[in-house]
Amino acid sequence: MEKIEKVLASGNSHATVNRDPNAQRGEFGVYDLKLTAPGVESLEFIATEPHPRAEQLFAGAWSACYTTVFGIAAQLKKVTLPSDYSVDIQINIGQTGAAWFLGAEFTVRVPGLETEVVEAIAHLAHQICPYSKSVRGNIEVSTNIVTV
Template sequence: MNNNQKAAEVQKVLYTAKTKTTGGRQGNAKSDDGNLDLLLSPPGSNIPGTNPEQLFAAGWSACYIGALGLAAKKLGITIPSHTYVDAEVDLGMNGGDFLLQARLSVSLPGLERNIAEELVIIAHQTCPYSKAIHGNINVTTTVL
């Protein structure tokens, strides 16, 4: 299958995540190295496990903090040690189509607001998750 979407080509692979998922939203996801092995469950169910939206939110927010660090380095500063990102990913519908939307709340305690806002802008341009979803889902970012 060839996805005809044009994107920048990867020139150097830094890491490849390998997982095997069975059973869909009521299944199991395992990484090839054994570090990830978790039950999956549908959002809002009482079935034990996590769901893809939670996994996406966790991965994106972790990556985004790394992008904030790179952005700070470009500006010659260091992000505060208590920096955090609260990520909320909604699974919703529009007519018969399933869609995602997201909100990122970014806390950079001790930084001047204008510097924090500049870091957020640069981080969205750096973070691979932000780049992947840019223009594909609605995202609201708030500096706390």
């Protein structure tokens, strides 16, 4: 698998399960996008740009799926997640020589849990998530864990 040498464009997403109807909403030039998955709470993207690029759309769809599956993976491991856990994904499109590639950088934020526990949940979530499965071995994916 090739690594990107030169990033040409990126798309970012931030997904969290919004349990607070008073959460700050998007401002001028952005909108809130609510996504759902069968049998789980809605996921909201707050302050998404109105004309997203393909990288942002891919990041948004992947983060909605992965965030949902992350919760399922935690349940399978019998771990209770804090209500403010979140997943940020940055999708990069770039080049190595003349070839074009995609790459993904995950930042999983789970305050208050041990890093090793979150790493195990994140790994299991990548094994379950249909988006993670579809790109496995095709693009470079890195996962950063934040527990503070």
